[in-house]
Amino acid sequence: MKIAIYGYGNLGRGVQAAINQNDDMELVGIFTRRDPATVKAEAPVYAAADIQNFKNDVDVLIICGGSATDLPEMTPALAADFNVVDSFDTHADIPAHFARVDAAAKQSGHTALISCGWDPGMFSVNRLYASAILPQGKDYTFWGKGVSQGHSDAIRRIEGVADARQYTCPVEAAVEAVRSGSQPELTTREKHTRLCYVVAKEGADLAAIERQIKTMPKYFADYDTAVHFISQEELDAHHKGIPHGGKVIRTGQTGSGANHVIEYSLKLDSNPEFTASVLVAYARAIGRLHGRGETGCKTVFDIPPIDLSPLSPDELRAHLL
Amino acid sequence: MKIAIYGYGNLGRGVQAAINQNDDMELVGIFTRRDPATVKAEAPVYAAADIQNFKNDVDVLIICGGSATDLPEMTPALAADFNVVDSFDTHADIPAHFARVDAAAKQSGHTALISCGWDPGMFSVNRLYASAILPQGKDYTFWGKGVSQGHSDAIRRIEGVADARQYTCPVEAAVEAVRSGSQPELTTREKHTRLCYVVAKEGADLAAIERQIKTMPKYFADYDTAVHFISQEELDAHHKGIPHGGKVIRTGQTGSGANHVIEYSLKLDSNPEFTASVLVAYARAIGRLHGRGETGCKTVFDIPPIDLSPLSPDELRAHLL
Numbered sequence: 105m106k107i108a109i110y111g112y113g114n115l116g117r118g119v120q121a122a123i124n125q126n127d128d129m130e131l132v133g134i135f136t137r138r139d140p141a142t143v144k145a146e147a148p149v150y151a152a153a154d155i156q157n158f159k160n161d162v163d164v165l166i167i168c169g170g171s172a173t174d175l176p177e178m179t180p181a182l183a184a185d186f187n188v189v190d191s192f193d194t195h196a197d198i199p200a201h202f203a204r205v206d207a208a209a210k211q212s213g214h215t216a217l218i219s220c221g222w223d224p225g226m227f228s229v230n231r232l233y234a235s236a237i238l239p240q241g242k243d244y245t246f247w248g249k250g251v252s253q254g255h256s257d258a259i260r261r262i263e264g265v266a267d268a269r270q271y272t273c274p275v276e277a278a279v280e281a282v283r284s285g286s287q288p289e290l291t292t293r294e295k296h297t298r299l300c301y302v303v304a305k306e307g308a309d310l311a312a313i314e315r316q317i318k319t320m321p322k323y324f325a326d327y328d329t330a331v332h333f334i335s336q337e338e339l340d341a342h343h344k345g346i347p348h349g350g351k352v353i354r355t356g357q358t359g360s361g362a363n364h365v366i367e368y369s370l371k372l373d374s375n376p377e378f379t380a381s382v383l384v385a386y387a388r389a390i391g392r393l394h395g396r397g398e399t400g401c402k403t404v405f406d407i408p409p410i411d412l413s414p415l416s417p418d419e420l421r422a423h424l425l
Numbered sequence: 426m427k428i429a430i431y432g433y434g435n436l437g438r439g440v441q442a443a444i445n446q447n448d449d450m451e452l453v454g455i456f457t458r459r460d461p462a463t464v465k466a467e468a469p470v471y472a473a474a475d476i477q478n479f480k481n482d483v484d485v486l487i488i489c490g491g492s493a494t495d496l497p498e499m500t501p502a503l504a505a506d507f508n509v510v511d512s513f514d515t516h517a518d519i520p521a522h523f524a525r526v527d528a529a530a531k532q533s534g535h536t537a538l539i540s541c542g543w544d545p546g547m548f549s550v551n552r553l554y555a556s557a558i559l560p561q562g563k564d565y566t567f568w569g570k571g572v573s574q575g576h577s578d579a580i581r582r583i584e585g586v587a588d589a590r591q592y593t594c595p596v597e598a599a600v601e602a603v604r605s606g607s608q609p610e611l612t613t614r615e616k617h618t619r620l621c622y623v624v625a626k627e628g629a630d631l632a633a634i635e636r637q638i639k640t641m642p643k644y645f646a647d648y649d650t651a652v653h654f655i656s657q658e659e660l661d662a663h664h665k666g667i668p669h670g671g672k673v674i675r676t677g678q679t680g681s682g683a684n685h686v687i688e689y690s691l692k693l694d695s696n697p698e699f700t701a702s703v704l705v706a707y708a709r710a711i712g713r714l715h716g717r718g719e720t721g722c723k724t725v726f727d728i729p730p731i732d733l734s735p736l737s738p739d740e741l742r743a744h745l746l
Contacts, residue, residue, distance in 0.1 A: 121680020126558045199743050219746055226554065228746045229730050230689075233547065235745065236706040236733035237699075239446045283692075299426035342685040349686075358702055359442020362695035365670075367688075368551075371604075374683035378558075381679055385557040405741055409550050420726055422520050424556065425540055425549045 105391045106161060107384070110135045110182065111168035112143060112154065114346070115191065118380025119166050120146055127383060128414045132161055163394075164387040166190075168380075176201060181400075183208040183216045187394045189387050191379060198224070206401035215394040216401045220380040220386045224249070224371055227352045229404050230368040234354035238364060241356020242287045246274035246295060250375060251347025258323045259300055264308030267317040268275050269343040271279040271299040274350070285355040298329040298403060301343050303336045348375035365405075370383050385412040426450050426712045427482060428705070431473065431503065432489035433457045433464060435667070436512065436658045439701025440487050441467055446703060449735045454480055484715075485708040487511075489701075496539075497522060504529040504537045504722075508715045510708050512542040512700060519545070527722035536715040537722045541707045542700040543691055544568070548673045550725050551689040555675035559685060562677020563608045567595035567616060569647050571669025571696065580621055583637050585629030588657060590664040592620040595671070606676040606684040617649040622664050624657045669696035706733040 106212040107123055109116045112134050123131045124146070131147040140149040148160070153166075169175050175192045182188050183205055192201050198219055209216040219225065223245070231243055252272050259268035278295050281288045300317055304310055314331045317324055351369035358364065372378040386404065389411035393402065413420060428444055430437045430543065433455050444452045445467070452468040471479070476486075487506040490496050496513045503509050506525055513522050519540055519708040530537040541548065544566070552564055573593050580589035599616050602609045621638055625631055635652045638645055672690035693699040707725065710732035714723065734741060 118680065171555065179709070195746070198746055200738070202742055224746045226558075226711060229554070231732055231745045232730045232741060236709075236730075236735075237547075237702050239735075358695060358698035359439065359445065360695060360698060362698050364694060364699050364702075365690075365692040367692075368691045369686075369688045369690075371686040371688075372683075373677075373685060374679060374681060377679035377681060377683050381685075382556050388557075392648075402572050403746055405738070406729050407746065408727050408729045409553045409557075410726040413553055415555075417726070418520070420553060421523055421724060424552045425516070425519050425545045425724055425726070 105129050105388060106132045106163045106164050107387055108133045108155075108162040108176070109147075109168060110136065110155065110165055111174070112138075112145065112149070113168060114376035115380055115383075118169035118377040119168060119383060121377060122381040122384040125381075126388070126414065128382060129384070129388070135159060155182070156185060156250065162186055162392045166274065166383050166387055171197075176204070179216065179218060180204040180208040183214050184212045185214070187215045187390050189217045189220055189381060189383055191225075192219045193224055195224065197389045202401050202403070210400040213399050215390050215399050217386050217390050217407070219400060221382050222372075223350065223357065225379075225382050225404055226370070227368070229351070230352045230366075231354070232405055234352070234356075234368075237365040237395055238354055238356030238358070238366065240358075241354050243352060243354035244295075244353050245350065246279055246289070246352065247350040248272040248274050248296065249299075250350070250372070251343075251346050253302075253346075255298065255323055258320060259302060259317055262313055264305050264313050265302055266305045267303040267339055268375055269301045269339060271301075273297045273299055275352070279351070279353070282353050282355065283365055283367070285365060287355060292326045293328060294300045296327060298324055298327045300329065300331045301334050301339055302331060302337050304333055310342075345373065346375045348372050348378075388412060388414065426709060427453045428455065428708055429454045429476075429479065429483040429485045429486050429507075430468075431456045431476065431486055431487060431499065433459075433466065433470070434489060434496070435697035436701055436704075437489035438466075439695070440489060440704055441696040442570050442698060443705040446702075447709070447735065450705065450709070453601050455478060467734040469471070476503070479685060483507055484512060484712045485709055487704050489507060492518075497525070500537065500539060501525040501529040504535050505533045505640055506535070508536045508711050510538045510541055510704055510711055512546075512704060513540045514542065516545065523722050523724070531721040534720050536711050536720050538707055538711050538728070539722060540724055544671065544699075545691075546703050546725055547691070548671070548689070551687075552674045552675070553726055555673070555677075555687040555689075559675055559677030559679070559687065561679075562675050562685075564609070564673060564675035565603045565616075566671065566673050567600055568671035569593040569617065569669065571693070572664075576619065576621075576644055579641060580623060580638055583634055584624050585634050586623055586661055587626045588624040589620045592622075594618045594620055600672070600674070603674050603676065604686055604688070606686060608676060611646045616650060617648060619645055619648045621650065621652045622655050622660055623652060624660050625654055651704075662678065665695065667696045669693050669699075673704050709733060709735065
């Protein structure tokens with residue numbers, strides 16, 4: 105299967121690495137908005153504007169753009185000429201994005217997958233399986249401990265801040281309460297805390313920075329937030345990774361009143377590399393669906409698990425079932 | 426969707442309870458090899474031999490028989506006239522069972538699902554997802570703490586034993602070693618222990634019973650086994666439930682050497698009721714696949730998650746993705 109990457113940041117590099125781990129896939133090109141001559145990669149690098157010249161050379165195009173402004177434009181546009189996979193993760197806007205991509209893909213006869221990764225993605229699939237199995241129940245999603253790029257960026261925009269890294273942390277007591285099957289009602293504050301490591305510029309007003317972080321609406325005001333000022337050296341030494349993870353837990357009752365707990369959890373050293381690995385497995389499925397004549401926009405809900413694997417149905421039944 | 430149950434033991438009663446929790450399903454009949462007049466149920470009870478009279482009244486038949494002798498005969502035979510779902514769980518014999526059921530269902534134009542439940546079933550699906558996402562990795566399945574009926578029965582057959590209950594327990598140190606990402610090689614003994622509660626008959630040789638349990642080939646000899654003699658009252662008071670569960674863990678590395686841990690775990694107060702709930706969700710999917718003209722034998726690997734849910738695709742994308 106011939107794969108191309110559109111957008112070459114952390115996620116795009118992760119996709120390149122994931123393709124290397126899958127023998128049935130070949131990376132035929134990387135498309136970037138930067139000057140291709142300045143980009144080092146393990147495959148030919150082309151200008152994004154030239155993508156139309158490769159219509160017949162790519163089975164599935166993995167679009168590695170941002171959800172805020174890139175993907176809402178890119179995915180419908182590229183679905184006119186390619187089978188595409190994206191990681192659109194603005195949950196509230198998924199129905200609108202789906203409608204646009206579905207219209208484009210159906211018109212062109214291509215196959216698209218949106219909102220792939222781990223949340224949305226594997227967490228979504230697990231919410232669906234668990235709610236179908238235990239209709240009388242309640243599910244909870246916890247994130248972390250992991251780095252939120254959006255929250256880290258928000259801190260960096262504060263005056264006097266040189267650098268920052270923000271971790272989202274699940275409240276262990278809340279996780280345990282959920283696992284108990286008591287189906288608690290939990291506020292935002294009760295589910296997660298926010299842990300900030302901040303490098304201040306020389307002479308900055310530390311108290312003012314801390315106050316601005318803790319009172320920032322949406323980002324921090326609804327959470328218990330801890331702020332630690334550290335040196336740039338310390339941040340570089342201990343906080344340069346991009347770990348993340350989390351868990352989806354559903355508890356529910358069956359006929360006799362018996363309690364059941366279904367839990368899916370991820371602990372990821374590299375958020376973009378794991379997300380990329382999910383995208384690549386689903387790219388395989390999208391190539392197969394297109395081969396079967398299934399066009400339009402899909403989500404992880406529509407994909408039979410078997411289409412993610414390079415192994416044959418016989419092998420899977422014999423060894424994994 | 427009109428569902429019928431074939432076989433009315435613990436699992437069949439669990440299916441009846443699960444159907445009650447799903448508003449889009451109706452239980453149209455229960456078929457038993459016992460005298461129907463002696464069976465109390467929440468739906469009409471018929472003799473198993475009369476099932477052929479109901480060919481046109483049942484959308485999906487859930488077969489609740491044992492894997493040792495019932496299902497290898499029942500599922501192919503019933504697939505000649507019905508869409509069927511079973512929980513065949515003898516892992517080594519799945520390919521042969523699949524072939525027989527597939528031939529029967531294809532010939533009759535029906536749709537069948539075999540080996541549904543949690544292992545095989547949800548554990549299998551999770552092994553597949555995780556191995557497709559992290560091709561460079563290793564997966565582990567742990568069972569328990571939970572009751573093994575087969576091991577409990579094996580103890581009861583020993584001379585001098587009045588009753589017994591056996592729990593399979595994961596070794597926590599092994600689970601932690603797996604979660605660390607070190608990908609240890611674990612022997613049978615290192616992964617699970619066996620915990621036995623035994624009621625001895627009056628005057629029985631307790632030391633002989635304990636020795637016979639601990640040295641029993643296949644069942645106990647390869648495990649560290651603890652034997653506790655208790656009274657029938659104590660066993661009835663504390664060990665009459667049928668809890669089970671376990672976990673599937675895959676750890677793997679992506680491009681930069683980053684480690685990732687994917688874990689799916691179940692903690693079930695009632696093994697048969699949870700298994701039944703999985704069967705019922707998949708019965709919905711099999712009814713839909715049949716409606717789309719997909720015939721032959723399927724497994725959980727073939728079923729798109731979306732077909733398990735009573736919710737519409739729009740609702741699922743808006744609320745669970």
